[in-house]
Amino acid sequence: MKTIHDWVDQLICGDALQVLPEMPSEFVDAVVTDPPYFLDKLDNQWSLEQVEKRLPSQRVITHLPPGMKFDPNQGREFYRWFLKVAQELLRILKPGGFFFCFSSPRLYHRLTAAVEDAGFWIRDSFIWLYLQNQPKAMGLDHFIERLPVSEAVKQQLKAKLRGWKTPQVKSCYEPIVVAQKPYEGTLLENMLKHQVGLFNTEVRIGSNMYPANVLIVDSFGAMLDRYFLVPKPDVQEKGAYNTHPSVKPVALCEHLIRLSTLPQAIVLDPFIGSGTTAIAARSTGRHFIGVDINPEYIAIAQRRLSEWSPSLFQEDAP
Ligand SMILES: C[S@@+](CC[C@H](N)C(=O)[O-])C[C@H]1O[C@@H](n2cnc3c(N)ncnc32)[C@H](O)[C@@H]1O
Structure with a gap:
């Protein structure tokens, strides 16, 4: 039987629905993830043939039917699969632990319903606004x-x-569901017992502003930057070799991690892709666990982690 130490700071290659059930219960402080809403940037070219043609090395989610021409049933299929993922995440998280899940505007309602039906409380929905998209x-x-x-x-x-x-x-925002595992007793009791359950409002965005549920990493002009800006990513942080089609900004993940966890916390990403959440966890002085079905992405994540210089880490004060 594996212990917590076997999981912490590891990148695991496998199907989330097979790997998550092997993890112990109630040991993870937060989940930050960007699941494959079966698009992986394939949009309406999602026949198996197209996947193989366009992304030959990419293995895709096995629990959803391929076929990404617009289909009104997609959301329901997604819901059925994500409900099982969310049930596992609920078991693995500590009471009061937060679950931040990026989503797509079109499937957000199904994703949120799955998370809620799994037993989480929906606390908010954040919006990541951006300008660049085809x-x-x-x-x-x-x-x-x-x-x-x-x-x-x-x-x-x-x-x-x-x-x-x-x-x-043109799609210019991603909704992020903010869910919480029900806490034990009062929030204070839960925080003292499990070290999770509250937000750290001393974490600031923009020009030293109180954290908000709108986040940007591109400059949108003085007013929006003042209230919502988290630092913009650059090519270096992504890694020139990083071929993943949907890399998230490290700063965005760092912000969510700082907002919801204490230093040394364990942050899980069951769809880690090129490792952004792991880098964000490490750079904020937290631990990570990452899972991805694609061995090439795990290799990219490992390389990004190994190249991320410890001198760049901004360890939070304990
Ligand atoms: C949207 S991407 C995550 C990108 C990541 N946030 C980053 O910044 O690189 C979703 C990832 O889920 C992975 N994935 C798809 N199906 C999976 C499954 N059943 N289990 C685990 N990972 C899966 C894909 O390989 C892909 O890397």
Whole structure:
């Protein structure tokens, strides 16, 4: 039987739904994660063929059906899978421990319902705003071209529908569900017994402002920067070799970790990708546990961790 020490500061390659059940109960202080809302940036190209063609090395979530053309049932499929993940996370977290889960605007409601139905309390929803993202909408010329009508009619139709695309605007935010495992007794009693349950409001954002539920890492102009800015990531922090398609900013994860845990706490990410949460945990003087199904991402995470100089760590005062 593995002990807590066998898990702490480890990156484990495996399916979260197989690895999590092996972990002990009630030993993790916080979960910070960015699950594969089965997109992995594949958007509507998510046939198995496309996955293999576009990301040959990427192994994808095994518990959800492939097929990422817009499908109104996707959310329900996602819910069924994520409910099982969230139930495991609830068992592994200490009472009062926080669960921060990045999401997509389209699936946020299902993700949150799964987390709540697993037994967590939903405490808030944070929003990470950003500017850079490619619009994903498709025009219909390609389909018009295939219609059994004359060339003249096709041209008329194309002119009529110019600018009309599939209903997707540019996505410029990610919601982050903020959930808490029910605490024991009062919040004070829980904090004293388990060292989790409260937020550290001395953690500041922007120009020394009280923590808010809107977060930005790009500069948006003086007013927004003043209230919501956490430092912007750069290429160095990501690692030039990092081929992961959806790397989160370290600073964002550091902020969530500092807000919700004490130094030396254990932070779990069951979908660690290229290791961002592990780096954020280490740089804030916390411990990490990371799981990912893709061995290549685990290797990137290991390399990022090994290259992250201890001199860069800003250990929080104990
Ligand atoms: C959105 S990415 C996480 C990116 C990460 N936050 C970063 O900054 O690099 C989701 C990750 O979940 C992994 N994944 C997909 N299905 C999984 C499963 N069943 N168990 C564990 N990991 C899985 C993918 O390989 C991918 O790296």
